[in-house]
Amino acid sequence: MEHILRIKDIVKKFGDFTAVDSISLDIKKGEIFGILGPNGAGKTTTINMILGLLKPTSGSITINGIDIAKHGNDVKKMMGLMTQETVVDGDLTARDNLEIFAKLYHVPDSKIPGKVKEALAESELTEFADKKAGTFSGGMQRRLALVKSMIQDPMLLILDEPTTGLDIQNRVSMWGHIKGLIKIGVTIILTTQYLEEADALCDRIAIIDHGKIKAIGTASELKRMVGTGRVLEIVLESEVQAQSAASLLKSRFKINPIVKGDRLDAIIEKWDPKMLPEMLSLLEKKKLIVSSVNVHFPTLDDVFIKLTGSGMRDSASNEYVSARSSAMVRGR
Numbered sequence: 001m002e003h004i005l006r007i008k009d010i011v012k013k014f015g016d017f018t019a020v021d022s023i024s025l026d027i028k029k030g031e032i033f034g035i036l037g038p039n040g041a042g043k044t045t046t047i048n049m050i051l052g053l054l055k056p057t058s059g060s061i062t063i064n065g066i067d068i069a070k071h072g073n074d075v076k077k078m079m080g081l082m083t084q085e086t087v088v089d090g091d092l093t094a095r096d097n098l099e100i101f102a103k104l105y106h107v108p109d110s111k112i113p114g115k116v117k118e119a120l121a122e123s124e125l126t127e128f129a130d131k132k133a134g135t136f137s138g139g140m141q142r143r144l145a146l147v148k149s150m151i152q153d154p155m156l157l158i159l160d161e162p163t164t165g166l167d168i169q170n171r172v173s174m175w176g177h178i179k180g181l182i183k184i185g186v187t188i189i190l191t192t193q194y195l196e197e198a199d200a201l202c203d204r205i206a207i208i209d210h211g212k213i214k215a216i217g218t219a220s221e222l223k224r225m226v227g228t229g230r231v232l233e234i235v236l237e238s239e240v241q242a243q244s245a246a247s248l249l250k251s252r253f254k255i256n257p258i259v260k261g262d263r264l265d266a267i268i269e270k271w272d273p274k275m276l277p278e279m280l281s282l283l284e285k286k287k288l289i290v291s292s293v294n295v296h297f298p299t300l301d302d303v304f305i306k307l308t309g310s311g312m313r314d315s316a317s318n319e320y321v322s323a324r325s326s327a328m329v330r331g332r
C-alpha cells in the first residue's frame with residue numbers, strides 16, 4: 001500500500017508543555033483519515049506540523065517521500081487546507097473568493113473560469129455566485145471554504161474541524177460534500193471532535209488525547225476493542241439511585257458500571273438477553289425507579305470512554321449524548 005504521508009515520532013513542546021507527545025502515523029493514498037480527540041488534544045498542532053506551519057521539536061514528516069523539513073515549499077503545493085476558522089472573505093462574492101484563491105495558487109488563467117464554475121456547482125452555490133459571502137449562512141460559508149481548499153487540485157487535503165459549530169443538518173450536508181471529494185482520488189486528513197463524524201466519514205481513525213495516540217483503526221476495529229458484547233445504559237430517578245443501582249448490579253452481575261449523574265453505563269462482555277429482565281426486576285425490588293433503558297452495540301463513544309476513562313470533554317459530547325437519548329426515546 002502506497003503511503004502519501006509518514007509521520008515518525010513527532011513531538012511538539014510549547015515551553016515545558018508537551019502538546020504532541022511522540023505521534024507516529026502512516027496515511028495511505030486515497031483514504032480519509034480521521035484524527036479524533038477532544039478540545040486541546042493536539043489535533044491542530046499536529047496538522048500545523050504536517051502543513052509546515054509549525055516546526056516539530058523532534059521527529060520527521062514526509063509527504064510523498066519528501067521530507068517537509070528540507071523541502072517545505074515543494075510539499076506545500078501538494079496540500080489544500082480548510083482551517084478551523086472558516087476563511088472566506090465576506091466582502092467578496094463567492095465567485096471572487098474562488099478566483100482570487102485560484103490565482104494565488106497559480107492555477108493557469110485559462111483554467112480558472114472552468115474551475116470556478118465546477119467549484120460553485122459542487123458547493124451548490126451557483127445561484128449565489130455573485131452574492132457577497134458575508135451574507136451566506138454558516139453552512140454555505142463552509143461549503144465555499146471546502147471547494148476553495150480544493151481549487152488547486154491538491155493531492156492531500158487537510159480539513160481541521162470542518163463542521164465544528166454547524167447544526168446537524170449542515171454537518172450531514174458537509175459530510176456529503178466531503179464524501180464527494182474522495183471520488184476524485186484525493187487523500188483527506190480530517191480532524192474532528194464529533195465521534196459520529198469520524199464514524200460516518202473516515203476509513204481509519206486515530207483517537208488522540210493529551211497529545212498521544214490512544215488507538216488507530218477502522219471504526220469497526222476500534223469498536224471491537226470494546227468487545228463483542230453490548231453497552232447497557234440505565235437512567236434512574238436520581239444520582240443517588242444511579243449509585244445504588246450501580247453497586248447492586250456490580251455485585252450481582254459482575255459488571256463494572258460507570259455512573260454519570262442519574263445515568264449508569266456498563267460494558268457487558270457476554271450479553272445474554274435474559275439479563276435485562278433480571279436486572280430490571282432486581283432494581284424494582286429495591287425500589288429503584290428506572291426512567292429509561294438502552295442496550296446497544298458499542299459506538300466510538302464507548303471506545304473513547306474505555307481508552308481514556310472518560311467521555312469527550314466538550315460540548316460535542318453533550319450533543320452526542322442528547323442525540324443518542326432522543327434515538328433512545330424514539331426506539332421505545
Ligand SMILES: Nc1ncnc2c1ncn2[C@@H]1O[C@H](COP(=O)(O)OP(=O)(O)OP(=O)(O)O)[C@@H](O)[C@H]1O
Nearest residue numbers: 014019037038039040041042043044045046084193
Ligand atoms: N502556540 C501555543 N503555545 C502554547 N500552547 C499551545 C500553543 N498552541 C497550542 N497549545 C496548547 O497545546 C494543546 C493542544 O492544542 P491544539 O490546538 O493542538 O488542540 P486541538 O486538539 O486542536 O483542540 P481544539 O479541538 O480545541 O481545536 C492545548 O493545550 C493548547 O492550549
Ligand SMILES: [Mg+2]
Nearest residue numbers: 043044045084
Ligand atoms: Mg484544533
